[in-house]
Amino acid sequence: MYGGCVALAPANPHDPRQHWLLHQAIKLKDRDAQPTFALVNRATKQAMQSPATKGFPIPLVAYDPVSPDKSVLWTLSKDARHGYRRVRWLGDTDLILTTIHDTVCDGTNLLLWPHNNRSSNQYWKIEPYDADILDELKACYPSWIKDDRYGRHVKDQDGYAAFALVNKATGRAIKRGLGTGHIVRQGVFNPYYLDESLLWRESSGSGFREIRVHNDASVLLHAHHADSPYFANWALVGLSKRNNGSGNQRWNLHEIN
Incomplete structure (x- = not known):
């Protein structure tokens, strides 16, 4: 995270800022019947939000796990590449979570951009890391x-x-x-x-x-x-x-x- 926005960084499994909770707060699906979820940062308890327009960095905002705003809801594509899938914004599933110009380096911002079959930077894999993250968020929110x-x-x-x-x-x-x-x-x-x-x-x-x-x-x-x-x-x-x-x-x- 840089300047309140989501960015790439060298992998560090001990850094809670690199841990994200896939939180399915409400039963809402996209046009492909895919369930929605929020991506909540373990360190800040903030969620990824759709930027005001495509091409701008993905900001982090305060997250309400009881009644989340639709701007922080995402879905996964049905198709996959070796287990990797596209992360799409609920408000416009043609916009995909990606990086600009296929750049992969420390500090590169994540943003939304239309789907491009040639870009491998538009495919992601969400893997489990720690089952206690949700309990941690639930414990903090009503306090x-x-x-x-x-x-x-x-x-x-x-x-x-x-x-x-x-x-x-x-x-x-x-x-x-x-x-x-x-x-x-x-x-x-x-x-x-x-x-x-x-x-x-x-x-x-x-x-x-x-x-x-x-x-x-x-x-x-x-x-x-x-x-x-x-x-x-x-x-x-x-x-x-x-x-x-x-x-x-x-x-x-x-x-x-």
Whole structure:
């Protein structure tokens, strides 16, 4: 990986940046009935994404293993050359993962280009390496880090210290959305740049507490429909005004190993 894009490098089986997880997150197939998958880097937990146009380097982006964006989904061709197959982007299976001008050297970027039967650089083999990679990704994704480095300098109107909630897998933080009634988003977390839209505070007390917008104690994190058995496993989290009778507005932040 160079500059946030995927590139060739001398083989090193001990380098986690050279390990890729073929993750089949959703049951979606291409026009040839081939199953889709994402290619997720073991070191960064980021996925290969289709570039804006053919000929540009393949970028790496934050990966959502629960609901991946279609721009990070790929398929394999049915035909093979001695076990090697073409890796195609789901959005246009005529575009193939390759290198420019058949160049194979350290630092050569991967990109998308139309299929060319004469180019051996458009054929790949995906082989198993470590069965624990998926468990590692699953363990990281639902884990959040309470980052309170700004707490000494940023406080709300009641004097409570602010903090960010940063996802362990993606490095992105929970961000206020469009306001009450809307779901929250994930924003880029830069520890060297203060973005107040990423900051929250807890109510006083112990156990389950409110998580509030740091500069408006009346607006809280709210798990929509989490009290319904139909939505409990995938409730959306958004912002709402305080409702003292709702347990969906109370959270318990605790340490994990």
